[in-house]
Amino acid sequence: MAKIIDQMGDSGAMMRNLWNPARGILNAILLLAVTSSLGAGKEFMAHFPLDGNAQDVSGNGNHGVVHGVRFVKDTIRGKTRVVGVFDGLDDWIEVPHRDVLRFGKADFSISVWLHTESPLDDIVGDLVSKYDAAARRGFVFNVKHNVGVPTSPANDRHLQFGVDDGSPNLKWTDCGRPGKAVLVYTLTVHGGHLYAGTCVAGKDDAGRVFRYAGGTRWIDCGAPDRCNAVSALASYQGQLYAAVSKYRLRGSALAESENPHRGGRVYRYDGARKWVLVGTLPNVEAINGLVVFRGKLHASSMYAPAGLFRYEGGNTWNACGSPEGKRVEALCVYNGHLFATGYDEGAVYRYDGRRWTHCGRLGDNTQTYSFAVYEGGLYVGTWRSGRAYRYDGDHRWIDVGRLGNELELMGMSVYNGKLYGGTLPLAEVYRFDGPHSWRKVGRVDHTPNVRYRRAWSMAVFQGKLFVGTLPSGHVWSLESGKSVTHDRSLPAGWIHVAAVRSSDRLRLYVNGRTVATSSVFNSASYDLTNAQPLRIGFGSHDFFHGRMSDLRIYRGALNAGDIEELMRHR
Missing domain, CATH: 2.60.120.200 (Jelly Rolls)
Known part of the structure; x- marks a missing residue:
């Protein structure tokens, strides 16, 4: 009998345990010994x-x-x-x-x-x-x-444990303004800290990176470049990387920045306010997305010409093409592929490391903005319907509802059991209560006399959900239920x-x-x-x-x- 079970290989493990009484008794004794050593209660x-x-x-x-x-x-x-x-x-x-x-x-x-x-x-x-x-x-x-939140991997292999009992008490806290930010372009958790990449408007001002120090305090980690925005941050091989851009503020209905410097470069953080250049993407003015896929850092071009680029070390970046010449923007790793949103049509694309596949258009939207993975499904935010869609296979997208009367769904994050999304034009934050219902849980920018306010970036840090805004440039945090996070990547x-x-x-x-x-x-x-x-x-x-x-x-x-x-x- 034992020989027959052994020939079954791994699938015979259960039968082997049941057939071998001595082993079962030994396991029971060891189990009792360990449990007893833990003490009463x-x-x-x-x-x-x-x-x-x-x-x-x-x-x-x-x-x-x-x-x-x-x-x-x-x-x-x-x-x-x-x-x-x-x-x-x-x-x-x-x-x-x-x-x-x-x-x-x-x-x-x-x-x-x-x-x-x-x-x-x-x-x-x-x-x-x-x-x-x-x-x-x-x-x-x-x-x-x-x-893909919407430009950066905001959380990467972070352990989280949370409890909730449906309490209606939601606490928002103003966490201050990093420097002269008009836009908190990206929020990323790395090495136990929350980092923010900013966009500024002044002619002589440059986009900077800040590290959150609690309360309303932000520590200046320097300006990697002379252009006006740090548009994406990512943890890669244990270090923090930053992508820089010349962001066209008129795209958010604000006065255009007079800063003349182009972006399109990627830097590695070297501590204090030091940044090391690791490459310039060819013909790229601004970088929208960073993500790590199959052990390589990838970056996408925000404006034309379209392109995705893979980092090969040193200062070398190789072009990965684009789907039919269309721009790819937010980047998300999911179920063995790299998915990308786009600004040239309301579509999503999939990359397998060699070739691109068109995954279909999402309703009558003209742009797709952000990703989230919730309850095993891939969710995407859109402009100009302000709706979220769930991927159901190529060219099959399920409409899961509009966020209030908003026009655009920006950053999304899964936090303590629920999916949250930030919007334009009122910078509202919604919680997805499914299957088509989004509940407003707050508003994070009340700047007067502007056309658009955005709840742009998100990250989960120290058991809370953090949200970055435009045009006030403030960061807000939300606590719902109670949770604890290990804010370092698990090995x-x-x-x-x-x-x-x-x-x-x-x-x-x-x-x-x-x-x-x-x-x-x-x-x-x-x-x-x-x-x-x-x-x-x-x-x-x-x-x-x-x-x-x-x-x-x-x-x-x-x-x-x-x-x-x-x-x-x-």
């Missing part, structure tokens, strides 16, 4: 080894239903294990709701091993969630990628992560070390009760793309010592 709600199936071995009977997930052998810290492989397209595990999975107002903890690849051609996505989107109630735990390969809800804080751990703690709040006021299934590898962001092992959910708040103990016993 810290008992299993569920435990999914993911070693060939989705069975809950805690004894609580929370067995999962596998949707496409494969199980293969892998090595974690020198030990061979069977682990779950999630393809990032539609693989996930569904655990039906039961009373034992009622999280309510109680403390709880999540521990899991995950493996991600580098380079990536997709979003990492959700680890585990139990969240009712309609009621905005429950918890989410994911690896955040907000890309590739196998790592251990944990999320803890305690009586007054949320905490995140990576490889046994505390990496982020939320601000103090009354956790008992958040009732997370909902009847939705527990989802492993899926949630409000995207299907998980990677490998997963040994998912544990505990009742009670584990401390740092407990987390380290779990990591050492893998």
Whole structure:
């Protein structure tokens, strides 16, 4: 019998465990030993080894239903294990709701091993969630990628854990104006900090980069170039890169900048106010988008002539062409491809590393502006209908509604379980409550006597949603529910992560070390009760793309010592 099971390979893992009583007894003893060492009040709600199936071995009977997930052998810290492989397209595990999975107002903890690849051609996505989107109630735990927002990857491999109970209390805070900004062109989180790229109007002023220092304070990180805008920022190979532009302010119905200097260059940040030139894109006046695709930094030309360019190191950029000579603007990595919006027609395009594919036009719109990946789908913002569309395959776009009476949907971000979008001409911010409903949650620019106000850029940082504006040049932040973010890119390969809800804080751990703690709040006021299934590898962001092992959910708040103990016993 053992020989037959062995010949089945990885698919025989579950049968092997069941057939071998000695191994089952040993696993039970080890499980009891580790759990007992965590102390009183810290008992299993569920435990999914993911070693060939989705069975809950805690004894609580929370067995999962596998949707496409494969199980293969892998090595974690020198030990061979069977682990779950999630393809990032539609693989996930569904655990039906039961009373034992009622999280309510109680403390709880999540521990899991995950493996991600580098380079990536997709979003990492959700680890585990139990969240009712309609009621905005429950918890989410994911690896955040907000890309194409609208010019930059605002968040890149950032761990996020959040709770909400549908509270109507939304708190907006004015975070100040970076320098002389008339436009906060880009917001990007890198290395534990929030950076802003600005556009200025003065003849002798140049676009600059600023680092947020809390309150209304911004630290000047210098002007990479002499032109009037830093139009995009991106984390690449552990460093911060900036694209510069001569932005035509008349495109936002403002007086044109008298700054005569062309942009079209990319720089690498070297600390303090130092920037190192890494190349000039040929015949490019302004750069609209930056993104990392399959391990290479890519940049798009904002104005004619059209073009996408790939960074090859040093000062070398190679042309990647464009779809039928059309400009490509916002850039987003999704499901193995690079997607791009466009200003020459209301369409979206897809690039596979060699050739372009036209993905269809979106209604009667003339321009497409931004991307977001929400609940596994690709969403796009438009001008001039102010509507959002969801991708349903080439030349198939589903209209998911207009944001109030606005004309343009600018930056979009997934934040604490929901999708948010910023608009023109009133610089309003909306939350998507689906399937066609957008709820206004605030307005972030009240500049008088102008035609257009824009809620342009967005990023998630320190558990809040930040929004950059035109023409006031201010940054605002929103807190909805309570969340905590690890604002540094997670490393590739196998790592251990944990999320803890305690009586007054949320905490995140990576490889046994505390990496982020939320601000103090009354956790008992958040009732997370909902009847939705527990989802492993899926949630409000995207299907998980990677490998997963040994998912544990505990009742009670584990401390740092407990987390380290779990990591050492893998």
